[in-house]
Amino acid sequence: MKKIISITEAGKIVKSNSSVMIGGFLRCGTPAKIIDELVKNKVSDLTLIANDTCVPDSGRGKLIVNKQVKKVITTHIGTNPETGKQLHNKEIEVELVPMGTLVERIRAAGAGLGGVLTPTGVGTVVEEGKQTLEIDGKKFIYEKPLKADYAIIYANKVDKFGNAFLEGTTRNFNPVMATAADVVIVEAQELSETPLDPNYITIPGVFIDYIAV
Amino acid sequence: MELSKEQKRDIIAKRVAQELHDGDVVTLGIGLPTEVANHVPHDVNIILQSENGMIGVGHRDFNAPERPIVTNAGGLPVTTKPGACFFDTTMSFTLIRGGHVDVTVLGALQVDEEGNLANWMVPEVFVPGMGGAMDLVVGAKKVIVAMEHTAKGEKRILKKCTLPLTAAHEVDMIVTEMCVIDVTPQGLVLKEINPLFSLEDVINATDAELIVPEVFTQQAV
Numbered sequence: 001m002k003k004i005i006s007i008t009e010a011g012k013i014v015k016s017n018s019s020v021m022i023g024g025f026l027r028c029g030t031p032a033k034i035i036d037e038l039v040k041n042k043v044s045d046l047t048l049i050a051n052d053t054c055v056p057d058s059g060r061g062k063l064i065v066n067k068q069v070k071k072v073i074t075t076h077i078g079t080n081p082e083t084g085k086q087l088h089n090k091e092i093e094v095e096l097v098p099m100g101t102l103v104e105r106i107r108a109a110g111a112g113l114g115g116v117l118t119p120t121g122v123g124t125v126v127e128e129g130k131q132t133l134e135i136d137g138k139k140f141i142y143e144k145p146l147k148a149d150y151a152i153i154y155a156n157k158v159d160k161f162g163n164a165f166l167e168g169t170t171r172n173f174n175p176v177m178a179t180a181a182d183v184v185i186v187e188a189q190e191l192s193e194t195p196l197d198p199n200y201i202t203i204p205g206v207f208i209d210y211i212a213v
Numbered sequence: 214m215e216l217s218k219e220q221k222r223d224i225i226a227k228r229v230a231q232e233l234h235d236g237d238v239v240t241l242g243i244g245l246p247t248e249v250a251n252h253v254p255h256d257v258n259i260i261l262q263s264e265n266g267m268i269g270v271g272h273r274d275f276n277a278p279e280r281p282i283v284t285n286a287g288g289l290p291v292t293t294k295p296g297a298c299f300f301d302t303t304m305s306f307t308l309i310r311g312g313h314v315d316v317t318v319l320g321a322l323q324v325d326e327e328g329n330l331a332n333w334m335v336p337e338v339f340v341p342g343m344g345g346a347m348d349l350v351v352g353a354k355k356v357i358v359a360m361e362h363t364a365k366g367e368k369r370i371l372k373k374c375t376l377p378l379t380a381a382h383e384v385d386m387i388v389t390e391m392c393v394i395d396v397t398p399q400g401l402v403l404k405e406i407n408p409l410f411s412l413e414d415v416i417n418a419t420d421a422e423l424i425v426p427e428v429f430t431q432q433a434v
Contacts, residue, residue, distance in 0.1 A: 025286075028288060075343065076343070078341025078342060099306060100345065103305075103306055121351075122351075124379065124381065126343075168267075168284075171301040172301060173302050176302065
């Protein structure tokens with residue numbers, strides 16, 4: 001059985017100066033309650049790995065506004081003007097990564113691979129300073145695996161084995177992030193007392209360390 | 214000939230819609246490209262893909278719960294069409310980068326003679342990030358740039374892009390309110406011209422060298 005904890009307890013697990021992956025695409029599929037705890041606890045100097053920095057008053061966006069993030073590895077900061085402002089003032093480091101590359105770098109780390117070869121970014125600034133390889137006449141960029149100390153993910157329904165079901169477009173980065181961090185916490189919207197149907201599991205419970213409700 | 218912004222967008226979206234065929238898997242960019250879906254004839258069923266993890270995007274859902282669980286890439290709640298399915302980002306970009314998207318329609322800041330596209334940043338001014346655009350342009354079988362021919366009087370179909378590129382040599386077609394251009398290994402071929410404009414108008418509004426065939430079609434407007 002997995003460790004079932006409260007949202008408050010979950011918010012105390014993540015330490016300052018650590019790297020943390022947080023699931024969600026804008027607001028959709030974001031573990032918003034645990035993020036609120038991190039905001040409350042003023043966890044600082046985080047390296048945030050996420051699809052985007054959301055909007056200033058929601059989810060991951062709040063961590064940016066409260067200056068709890070020293071570096072963000074992401075695909076898009078356009079929806080949160082505060083990220084751009086801090087970047088301009090050199091208060092935050094921003095590593096912009098194409099979405100397909102970010103997800104595959106995380107997948108590589110979680111799947112025990114040495115990295116990814118992708119055609120995305122060839123001939124652009126993304127290629128600068130990176131190794132390239134030509135395979136059957138086509139150029140690819142070598143991208144390194146990306147892991148984190150913590151992953152905080154969201155799920156609609158989780159059973160006591162950690163098996164998680166995600167609805168609609170809440171899936172996004174949540175399943176892959178569950179594979180690539182030392183400690184994985186899932187924010188369960190609903191904890192199922194009975195085991196979920198094995199046919200309808202989005203994330204196998206073996207990846208999960210803590211279930212927060 | 215002075216067209217309003219709405220008229221221009223309408224002409225462009227209508228013309229791009231003609232490039233979409235029954236059964237095509239299509240990914241539309243935010244803004245003008247999204248409007249293309251409104252001009253696809255009813256007997257043509259395109260399958261809209263959304264990079265945040267969905268195939269079979271319907272229309273804007275005004276009855277969604279406060280925290281919607283089905284959204285488009287702009288975070289807005291949407292409905293699903295029959296046959297829709299959801300997946301995670303890994304699968305989404307397997308579709309996108311793996312060549313399983315037939316057509317993508319995107320806006321541009323600049324596009325050039327070699328089919329290079331710049332649409333993701335203006336250094337020091339506008340740095341939102343590339344999101345999924347770089348993967349889309351590299352992976353889609355056909356890349357259509359849908360944009361107004363000039364921006365505030367500035368030319369944007371150039372000999373060579375000056376802004377940081379989204380992707381190199383990937384654009385297949387450019388549709389503006391003035392004309393339709395095919396990107397070929399020889400250069401930009403003027404395919405159609407909007408009868409509201411003269412050939413001279415188009416050439417004057419374009420920095421890139423245009424290959425003008427002896428006969429070109431009139432753009433349906």
